[in-house]
Amino acid sequence: MDRIDRELLALLLRDGRATYQELGRQVRLSANTVADRVRRLGATGVIRGYRAELNLEAFGRGMEMISDIRLAEGVDRTAFEAQLRDVPQVISAMRLTGDYDYQLRMSCTDAREFEAVIDRLKAELGVRQLRSRLVLHEVSLGLDRILET
Template identity: 40%
Template sequence: MDDKDRQIIRALQRDGRMTNQELAEAVNLSPSPCLRRVRNLEANGVIRGYSAEVDAKAYGIAITVFVRIRLERHNETDVQHFERRMQMIEEVLECHVLTGVMDYQLRVLVPDLEAYEDFIRNRIHPIGGIASIDTSFVYGTVKRTAVFPLPS
């Protein structure tokens, strides 16, 4: 991957619906080499797909919650079980493995507090093997971007 590929990626992260002609102009390439580069990035799994950025509140899911979870045991069976369950829960948009005191951080979207209570009681607690759950509700967002920084 070179600087031109990174320019293409950043342009597509800003606007994934731009035409190849617009993209080529934005990164100072002619359309054919630009399209070849995009197809190579897709074929190599660097660009994994395209999606729409949707306003969660307008969609009807107004509450974003960060949930940190610590497991009771860290054996392979319990870890795999927990991670498989995370893959199946729609409210969990992201699940990250952490260093430090907590083992996982989830980004969860729910429509209201009652839905969050239901999420904890009926989706998280039944997993078992959880030592602690720490919750932070988002009441504002200062910055959100999908555009990667340039590597040093």
């Protein structure tokens, strides 16, 4: 991966819908050359995909929480992760080292819905302990920063 690949990645992180022609103008290459480079970055797994970023408030889900959880003894992690897919309020889950097993990012309509999710996690998914914090706001630093290293 060279400097131009890194520039292309930074541009795509800012606007994943940019055309090859637009990208080419910014890195001073032809659209065909840019297309070849982007395809190669995809084929080698550097680019894993493209997605839309949703505004959760537009869906009435403006209350976001970060929850650290411990699973009860004997809970199968693979089964737990599969069951999380059936909890629509859970946006992401990360398995952790340290005192807690997972960190969940959740989005709810209000405190009542959040309480219901907590109850479900404990009753159905084997969560033993949960520590949650309300997200006040997020500072997006951008993945393009890693391209500078």
